[in-house]
Amino acid sequence: MSHARSIAALIPAVCALALAAGCGESDLRARIDAAGVYSPGRNDSVPRARIELGRLLFFDPELSGNRDVACSSCHLPVDHAGDGQPLGRGVGGRNAGSERQGGVELPRHSIAPFNRSYAQSLLWDGRVERLADGSIRAPVPLPSGIATLLEAQALLPLIDRQEMRGEAGDVDVRGEPNELASISDDDPRAVWDAVMRRLMAIEGYRNAFATAFPDVPIGEHGIVHVVRAIALFEMRLWELTDTAFDGFLGSEHRPPSDDALHPLARRGAELFFGDAGCVRCHDGPLLSDDAFHNIGVPPFGPGKAGGIDEGRFLVTGDPRDRFAFRTPPLRNVALTPPYMHDGVFGTLREAVQHHLDPEATLARRELLVGGVRVPIDPAVAADIRTTLSEDVRPLRSLAPDEVEALSSFLESLSSNTEQFGLPPAAGEPPEVPSGLPVQGSSVERAPRF
Numbered sequence: 001m002s003h004a005r006s007i008a009a010l011i012p013a014v015c016a017l018a019l020a021a022g023c024g025e026s027d028l029r030a031r032i033d034a035a036g037v038y039s040p041g042r043n044d045s046v047p048r049a050r051i052e053l054g055r056l057l058f059f060d061p062e063l064s065g066n067r068d069v070a071c072s073s074c075h076l077p078v079d080h081a082g083d084g085q086p087l088g089r090g091v092g093g094r095n096a097g098s099e100r101q102g103g104v105e106l107p108r109h110s111i112a113p114f115n116r117s118y119a120q121s122l123l124w125d126g127r128v129e130r131l132a133d134g135s136i137r138a139p140v141p142l143p144s145g146i147a148t149l150l151e152a153q154a155l156l157p158l159i160d161r162q163e164m165r166g167e168a169g170d171v172d173v174r175g176e177p178n179e180l181a182s183i184s185d186d187d188p189r190a191v192w193d194a195v196m197r198r199l200m201a202i203e204g205y206r207n208a209f210a211t212a213f214p215d216v217p218i219g220e221h222g223i224v225h226v227v228r229a230i231a232l233f234e235m236r237l238w239e240l241t242d243t244a245f246d247g248f249l250g251s252e253h254r255p256p257s258d259d260a261l262h263p264l265a266r267r268g269a270e271l272f273f274g275d276a277g278c279v280r281c282h283d284g285p286l287l288s289d290d291a292f293h294n295i296g297v298p299p300f301g302p303g304k305a306g307g308i309d310e311g312r313f314l315v316t317g318d319p320r321d322r323f324a325f326r327t328p329p330l331r332n333v334a335l336t337p338p339y340m341h342d343g344v345f346g347t348l349r350e351a352v353q354h355h356l357d358p359e360a361t362l363a364r365r366e367l368l369v370g371g372v373r374v375p376i377d378p379a380v381a382a383d384i385r386t387t388l389s390e391d392v393r394p395l396r397s398l399a400p401d402e403v404e405a406l407s408s409f410l411e412s413l414s415s416n417t418e419q420f421g422l423p424p425a426a427g428e429p430p431e432v433p434s435g436l437p438v439q440g441s442s443v444e445r446a447p448r449f
């Protein structure tokens, strides 16, 4: 991708000249192509039973210490795999319809993952990433057999006390001691084994694992199979190939169509891949360079350490990485507000506008976050400015109607709800093998026990 990026860096200047004469469709396509952007293909060869198992696991709170949180508590189909709120809410919270109330406030915004089989790094700080030698780096030693970033990532919420595991001494929703939480933080493997023991005590799961992984002898299924099934489910459900932009690009199954993009969105695309300079960071199939930049997003929420979130620095320890976050992929971005690693911007327009003058946002005394006035600490804002990327601003100043055009282009990246199956929530199983209430469901059901 770095090759594509270096070409892309040259393109805006080339097109600035071409624009004088009017940048035609073929120029735009050439620029998009040079940026390594294409319509991702659909992978239909995944065994159905494995996806089905992943689906059950994703929605089942049995995997959490207190049996109260599932992956789907924070990645709701009805919210397009995000949770619609600035910061994630973990253990102790409650899902009521599409809203999650109460619970531990997490330092970061829940990311809605789409087409992530194409990503080279996951999470806002890339703490799960593919290294140049092909190996996977993660914050904890990975069990053998983990092959993809999505599999590695799915192991982490299970051991995280705030997201799913709970605190030592907790009791679960049935009043039983939380045996996952009493395990030491130094022993992730023991937590994964304990999750596996829970699942294998349930007949529905014993059958589902045997059907999904028929080559594995009974009794030898492990956490690797859990996360493999979850990752396949994520890849299958959250794979978008049918947006207006995909129609414009075309794919091996479909010729490109100039009419697929609304004229305003087309103008936005020309800016995005041209003078607005967005493609310097938002390139590749997901419109992310899988790299890390400090674009001056104001601080909000509890932070990671010492009340602040220094982003990529917490992974690399390199002071130049302070406050840098992964360039977010932009597919479905219009459907997944709020925006940024801490969810400070409620609308797409605010998120785009911020890039035009990040210093101006940081100079503000307060922001409205989710309708609440939040003061910005001037000392933290000054600290953030010290490592601010020089490449955030567009290559020239943009008029308000150009910001409008950019937003229209970003909207053309939204999935056709028919493919995603919304509403009602796609992928939601009517019940899960534990009998616990399906989490993140748009329908409330009484527990069976």
Ligand code: HEC
Residues within 6 Å of the ligand: 058, 069, 070, 071, 072, 073, 074, 075, 088, 089, 090, 091, 106, 108, 109, 110, 111, 112, 113, 114, 116, 119, 121, 122, 123, 124, 125, 150, 153, 154, 155, 157, 158, 162, 163, 164, 230
């Ligand atoms: C309590 C809320 C919560 C729960 C439960 C939860 N997540 Fe997340 N998820 C988040 C937040 C917040 C982030 C961003 C965290 C960060 O970057 O530090 C995230 C990030 C992710 C990402 C990264 C996407 C990307 O593009 O980088 C994936 C994939 C994901 N979660 C899958 C899962 C799976 C699978 C489970 C269950 C095993 C799960 N999540 C459970 C809140 C949650």
Ligand code: HEC
Residues within 6 Å of the ligand: 272, 276, 277, 278, 279, 280, 281, 282, 292, 293, 294, 295, 297, 324, 325, 326, 327, 328, 329, 333, 338, 339, 340, 341, 342, 348, 351, 352, 355, 389, 391, 392, 393, 394, 406, 410
């Ligand atoms: C210097 C690299 C860079 C450039 C150039 C850039 N972005 Fe970004 N963009 C980022 C990073 C990094 C973030 C996330 C920052 C954070 O959360 O702290 C982001 C966030 C966003 C978001 C919010 C996405 C979400 O899911 O939260 C949108 C929308 C966006 N950018 C659009 C644009 C547009 C439109 C342009 C061109 C005007 C642009 N970006 C130019 C790096 C860049």
